[in-house]
Amino acid sequence: MDSLSQPPSKRPLSSSATDFREVSLASPPAADDEGERSKMFFHIVLERNMQLHPRHFGPHLRDKLVSKLIKDVxxxxxxxxxxxxxxxxxxxxxxxxxxxxxxxxTFPVKYQCVVFRPFKGEILEAVVTMVNKMGFFAEAGPVQIFVSNHLIPDDMEFQSGDVPNYTTSDGSVKIQKESEVRLKIIGTRVDATEIFCIGTIKDDFLGVISDPGAAV
Amino acid sequence: MSGEEEENAAELKIGEEFLKAKCLMNCEVAIILDHKFEQIQQHASSESDPSSQVSQVFEKSMQYVKRFSRYKNPDAVRQVRETLSRYGLAEFELCTLGNLCPDTSGEAAALVPSLKSAGRFVGDAGNDRIDKMLNDLSLIKKFE
Incomplete structure (x- = not known):
């Protein structure tokens, strides 16, 4: 209880940091595994060179620039x-x-944005979108994650039928469409316009967190 | 293929941009996107501008964070961050714990292995501290 009544503690600012954005990872953790140090959503400052047609020059130049930036990015x-x-x-x-x-x-524009970036080694929750005998696909926001049947625990068997699913032999755990699973990303394929991930649920504390049949 | 792999590995060392970046918990993203969505809606209704529709990425992200937000109330979200930051966690650890809300210290350590590796939560005393931290979190959830 005391934790609730305590005054808000100050975040550990490093002495040189004047901007809150610089505080965040100012003291990078001594993590030896690079993959463990990152998380899906970031608030980040990016820069972009915007080209603007001369017809927009005038009192609303900045507004034009911003709306074009939003549309482009x-x-x-x-x-x-x-x-x-x-x-x-x-x-x-x-x-x-x-x-x-x-x-x-050309104007160089600095802007803050929320970006969504999956990293290797990260654990996150996702919604199952498709199940087949090769494994299943899950979605975490805009990112697709594939979990191959080699990375599903061995005691889970594929059941074909109306609602294809993976079920344990005693039937207690079931993965089907719309199930919520907790998985670990073990690989990402990043190209210019797309990010695709491979995940696993074959580890401690991973797997189904809710299945639609039981919840509703 | 191998070229992509190399590039990928290089990026995991976190680009300069990500060093300055602030990590966000799902619930924080939900608040930001909600706010932004309202603004867009207002803008759209006042100008009836068809171009001010939200992108698919925006929509999907919003659905996702809403579905997986453990805390809905902005005050609770702030408390979670304050509470966790008292324990000297790194940003990404804080966000992972805030997102996943593990129940036990064992689960927390399995999900965020760096808790143990950095030497801040060692042995039984460390486990007790993690348990205390998780307990603090569940209290916030309870009184939300």
Whole structure:
């Protein structure tokens, strides 16, 4: 109980950090496994060069720039940063540079956004979308994760039929469409516009957390 | 294929951008996206601008974080972060614990192995501290 009544404690700021964003990983954990140090959602500052047609120059230049940025960037996926889910703010619009020959002006824009980036070794929860004899597919937000039947515990057998599923021999645990599972990402394939993950549920504390038949 | 693998491995060392980045728990993302969604809705109704529709990525992420948010109330979310940060956790550890809400210290250590490796929660005393931390979390959930 005392934990609730205590005054909010200050987060451990490193002395040099003046900006809250720099606080976050200012003291990187001594994790020896690189994969363990990351998490799906990040609040991150990115930079992008925006080209703007001269017809937009005027009192609303900044607004134009921001709406164009949102249109261009939101919902895209880059291998480096993952999916850009939402832009939460524009930090800084730099000095524009006129491109010779076209009249377009390039502005360097710094913006904050929420990105979604899966990492190897991370544990997360996902919803099963498809089950077949090769394994099952699950979805965590915009990311697809495949769990092969080699990475499903050995005591779970594939049952074909109307609702294909994986079931333990005693029938107590069942994975089917819409089941919520906790899985560990063991591999990611990142290309320019897509991220695809391979997961496993063959480990301690992984597996089904709720199945739709029992819950509803 | 191997080229992609190499690039991937290099990225796990976390680019400069991710060093500055702040980790978010699902429930925090839910609040941010909710807020943003409201703004977009208002904007759309005032200007009837068809272009201000949300992207598929946005929609899917929103569904996901809503489904897997353990804490709904913004005050509770803030408390979770405050409570966990008292234990000297790294950002990613904090978020994993906040998202998954393990029940026992054993489960917590299995899900976040770095808890043990960094030498902050060693032996029985360490387990007790983890249990205390998890207990704090469940209290927040209970009184939400």
């Amino acid at each position: 939101e919902g895209t996926c880059s291998g480096r940063h993952g999916f850009v889910v939402a832009i939460t703010g524009v930090e800084d619009v730099g000095k524009g540079l006129i491109r010779e020959g076209t009249g377009y002006v």
